[in-house]
Amino acid sequence: MHSLFEILKESVQNNKRKKLNMNFLISGCAGFIGYHISDYLCKKYKKSKIIGFDNLNNFYSIKLKKKRISNLRKNRNFFFRKIDLNDTRSLSNLFKKKKSK
Numbered sequence: 328m329h330s331l332f333e334i335l336k337e338s339v340q341n342n343k344r345k346k347l348n349m350n351f352l353i354s355g356c357a358g359f360i361g362y363h364i365s366d367y368l369c370k371k372y373k374k375s376k377i378i379g380f381d382n383l384n385n386f387y388s389i390k391l392k393k394k395r396i397s398n399l400r401k402n403r404n405f406f407f408r409k410i411d412l413n414d415t416r417s418l419s420n421l422f423k424k425k426k427s428k
């Protein structure tokens with residue numbers, strides 16, 4: 328069985344072989360898993376953009392989630408947007424903006 332990190336690593340290596348420049352879109356980046364994955368990617372792939380979004384819901388401490396976002400923002404390649412996964416219009420705008428940059 329492969330861990331999520333191993334799958335990610337393999338996928339990045341495949342794209343490097345194809346000379347594709349990869350950026351990452353992480354949903355729920357203020358959450359437990361999303362935060363750690365985003366932080367890992369920011370540090371490991373400094374030339375890639377890591378775009379994280381989260382609706383910052385109140386299922387548990389919003390303060391903790393905001394603290395995680397502020398930690399992630401210390402990485403120059405991290406960008407955050409407060410967006411709900413169900414908000415297709417905002418998500419589609421996010422794709423358009425990041426594609427054009």
Ligand SMILES: NC(=O)c1ccc[n+]([C@@H]2O[C@H](COP(=O)([O-])OP(=O)(O)OC[C@H]3O[C@@H](n4cnc5c(N)ncnc54)[C@H](O)[C@@H]3O)[C@@H](O)[C@H]2O)c1
Nearest residue numbers: 355357358359360361380381382383384392410411412413
């Ligand atoms: N050990 C610990 O300290 C710790 C802390 C937190 C969670 N956990 C555990 O880790 C496991 C997985 O955590 P996780 O990362 O899946 O959960 P999470 O709740 O930490 O993260 C999910 C994130 O997604 C966001 N989100 C939810 N719905 C959304 C939507 N519609 N649009 C945008 N964003 C949305 C939430 O605001 C949240 O930040 C759980 O079993 C949890 O109990 C452990």
